[in-house]
Amino acid sequence: MPQLSSGGGDDLGANDEMISFKDEGDQDEKIQENAFTERDLADLKSSLVNESETNQSPNAAVGTREIILMRCWQGRKWLLLRGLGTKLLSPGLFKVILRLLIYVYCHCFGHFQAVRRGQQNEHRGYQEKHREHLDGVSKHQDGGMYKTAYPGYPFLMLPDPYIPSGSVSPSSNKVSVVQQSHGMHPLTSLLPYSNDHFNPSPPHLPTDMSQKGIHRPQSQDISGFYSLPQGGVGQMPPSMGWFSHSLMLGPGMHSTGIPHPAIVPPSGKQDHHDRNMYAKPHQEPKREKEPKKPVIKKPLNAFMLYMKEMRAKVIAECTLKESAAINQILGRRWHALTREEQAKYYELARKERQLHMQLYPSWSARDNYEAGLREGAGEKNKADWGKKKRRKREKQQDSTTDPGSPKKCRARFGLNQQTDWCGPCR
DNA sequence: ACGCCTTTGAAGCTA
DNA sequence: TAGCTTCAAAGGCGT
Numbered sequence: 001m002p003q004l005s006s007g008g009g010d011d012l013g014a015n016d017e018m019i020s021f022k023d024e025g026d027q028d029e030k031i032q033e034n035a036f037t038e039r040d041l042a043d044l045k046s047s048l049v050n051e052s053e054t055n056q057s058p059n060a061a062v063g064t065r066e067i068i069l070m071r072c073w074q075g076r077k078w079l080l081l082r083g084l085g086t087k088l089l090s091p092g093l094f095k096v097i098l099r100l101l102i103y104v105y106c107h108c109f110g111h112f113q114a115v116r117r118g119q120q121n122e123h124r125g126y127q128e129k130h131r132e133h134l135d136g137v138s139k140h141q142d143g144g145m146y147k148t149a150y151p152g153y154p155f156l157m158l159p160d161p162y163i164p165s166g167s168v169s170p171s172s173n174k175v176s177v178v179q180q181s182h183g184m185h186p187l188t189s190l191l192p193y194s195n196d197h198f199n200p201s202p203p204h205l206p207t208d209m210s211q212k213g214i215h216r217p218q219s220q221d222i223s224g225f226y227s228l229p230q231g232g233v234g235q236m237p238p239s240m241g242w243f244s245h246s247l248m249l250g251p252g253m254h255s256t257g258i259p260h261p262a263i264v265p266p267s268g269k270q271d272h273h274d275r276n277m278y279a280k281p282h283q284e285p286k287r288e289k290e291p292k293k294p295v296i297k298k299p300l301n302a303f304m305l306y307m308k309e310m311r312a313k314v315i316a317e318c319t320l321k322e323s324a325a326i327n328q329i330l331g332r333r334w335h336a337l338t339r340e341e342q343a344k345y346y347e348l349a350r351k352e353r354q355l356h357m358q359l360y361p362s363w364s365a366r367d368n369y370e371a372g373l374r375e376g377a378g379e380k381n382k383a384d385w386g387k388k389k390r391r392k393r394e395k396q397q398d399s400t401t402d403p404g405s406p407k408k409c410r411a412r413f414g415l416n417q418q419t420d421w422c423g424p425c426r
Numbered sequence: 427a428c429g430c431c432t433t434t435g436a437a438g439c440t441a
Numbered sequence: 442t443a444g445c446t447t448c449a450a451a452g453g454c455g456t
Contacts, residue, residue: 297448297449297450298436298437298447298448298449299436299449300435300449300450301434301435301436301449302434302435302436303433303434303435304433304434304435304449304450306434307433307434307450307451308450308451311450311451321451321452321453322431322432322451322452322453322454323431323432323433323450323451323452323453324430324431324432324433324451324452324453325431325432325453326432326433326451326452327431327432327433327434327450327451328432328433329433330432330433330434331432331433331434332433334433334434335434346435349435349436353436364437364438365436365437365438365447365448365449366437366438366439368447368448368449369437369438369439369446369447369448
């Protein structure tokens with residue numbers, strides 16, 4: 001009778017159990033203590049393979065099953081699935097789901113056909129092929145490739161809540177490339193204004209990751225950023241002077257080697273770039289054909305910081321997704337804040353600008369200003385810009401008669417846009 | 427793929 | 442110097 005052994009998959013960075021088949025005939029009472037009962041195991045085994053008793057190499061077959069099952073879990077994030085599943089589901093229900101997954105997996109790929117027929121050579125060939133596949137996966141680090149390489153994989157490729165773009169090496173389960181969370185500005189995270197408002201996690205890591213046992217790159221100690229003296233970049237410890245490092249590392253690179261989200265390619269929006277960055281790595285050569293100067297984004301102002309923080313809350317409360325509508329609500333809420341509440345964000349924004357100046361002393365907002373009119377821009381860009389300008393002017397004229405927003409309201413009542421309160425809209 | 431929408435505030439530009 | 446313009450973020454939507 002096979003036995004389940006539970007042990008830590010420490011090399012995988014998770015605390016989940018690792019289950020593997022042992023040689024048959026090694027029966028004892030430990031199984032009663034295990035999460036799986038003997039009967040469960042029998043079910044699991046039978047669902048994996050209806051192996052003939054006449055198999056000439058039973059040990060080899062068992063070993064094969066062990067390898068495959070181990071690979072199932074290691075390479076396909078089943079450890080994660082199990083870790084989550086045992087927390088979210090009852091043990092019994094989870095075991096049923098797990099058995100079903102294994103059953104479908106095995107039957108989709110016919111992994112056990114060769115074993116069943118005693119064609120070990122063929123199966124060895126599969127193992128090699130499978131190993132090549134796994135190696136290929138670890139090279140690509142691209143969850144999307146499963147879909148094309150193995151039609152059955154969408155069923156098994158569960159979204160990884162720890163890794164935004166599924167950039168994970170199956171062989172090690174270590175995060176190799178990470179991406180900025182959408183809810184965090186690169187500089188915002190460096191401002192420990194409030195734990196409630198601003199997560200202290202590194203900007204390029206999702207919040208979840210800091211709470212899980214997944215291995216991740218060591219975050220920098222950034223607590224001293226705002227205690228820097230004037231012109232403090234030069235006095236930063238070597239590990240913190242990532243302005244100069246980023247120049248050496250190239251566009252968009254943090255000194256850690258992680259792409260810095262404040263520096264983005266000039267073409268397209270940042271989020272567009274991020275989404276494609278890991279999902280379609282094979283398109284990278286296309287981008288390389290057009291080497292362009294990286295764009296350093298403007299520091300966020302107080303309202304932008306407020307929006308970043310409150311957007312998720314508004315989305316949850318109002319079940320809205322359109323940013324335009326959300327921004328309208330946030331605009332009103334912003335003006336509903338007290339001066340003290342707003343002062344937090346103004347101070348935060350001031351520190352952002354200060355840090356931005358220290359990081360990019362030669363940067364100017366002009367760098368990103370009217371790109372279409374910059375030197376070297378084509379006539380078409382200039383023409384487009386002219387149209388855009390006209391549209392905006394027309395829109396501005398309309399806005400003076402529509403008090404739908406605080407800004408419009410101020411315009412209508414002749415108030416200063418920068419300093420006056422928009423009483424009528426509140 | 428890219429621009430628009432929509433908000434406020436900072437900064438650049440222009441007359 | 443006042444007033445205008447652009448750009449930061451966000452994501453659905455239209456072209």
